[in-house]
Amino acid sequence: MTSPRVNKRKTAGRKRRVVADDSRLQEGILVLWNDDKGFGFVRPSMGGDDYFVHISVLEEGTSRRPQVGDTIFYNVASDTPGRRRLSYAAIKGVDVSEKKPTAGILASPRSPLLWTLIGLPILLSCYLMWRTYNPIPFFSYVFLSVLAIMLCGFDKKHAITGQWRVPELYMHVIEFMGGWPGALLAQHDFRHKIRKSRYRLILWGIIAFHGLAWTAFLVSNFVGR
Known part of the structure; x- marks a missing residue:
């Protein structure tokens, strides 16, 4: 029988898939998106001012880029008081590939x-x-x-x-x-x-x-x- 510690090691390199009932995330709608510049704005489902979102905070491995009208699960950044921006975002219903063990450690090879x-x-x-x-x-x-x-x-x-x-x-x-x-x-x-x-x-x-x-x-x- 494999110990829980071994199982944890095996799954540590995999990316977390965002699910609709993830209580740690808030939900909103992408109301504006500039694909050339890689940023847009998310409007909270519960109401309130829009949040700035940049492509760099999107869940790694997302199979496509954001589109206006997407439902977004997100976390609000707390390191810049007074600025309404997201620190993490994921698109509802869009597949996320598993993270390779070396992903994020090395940049793509220099040719x-x-x-x-x-x-x-x-x-x-x-x-x-x-x-x-x-x-x-x-x-x-x-x-x-x-x-x-x-x-x-x-x-x-x-x-x-x-x-x-x-x-x-x-x-x-x-x-x-x-x-x-x-x-x-x-x-x-x-x-x-x-x-x-x-x-x-x-x-x-x-x-x-x-x-x-x-x-x-x-x-x-x-x-x-």
């Missing part, structure tokens, strides 16, 4: 292409520093990439809590000046702005511009020898 894109400008700026004794590109890539990662993390947190956001123009300026490797890494690891096609288009335009600039430098450098 060789991602590592190549991030590493190339660092290597090329090292080469430039060796050839011309100009350290500015190297330190720009390193310092501004770290800054871009910090700002992306800050913006991700504020997107969840419904607070002031970092303007995309500021992010693009930092990316253009050399912080795009950090922004690309943060976008992958934080799963931030992955659905904003306009932001991604500008980011990849900046990456392409840097690639062309480095190509022109290498060609002129080797042809001029």
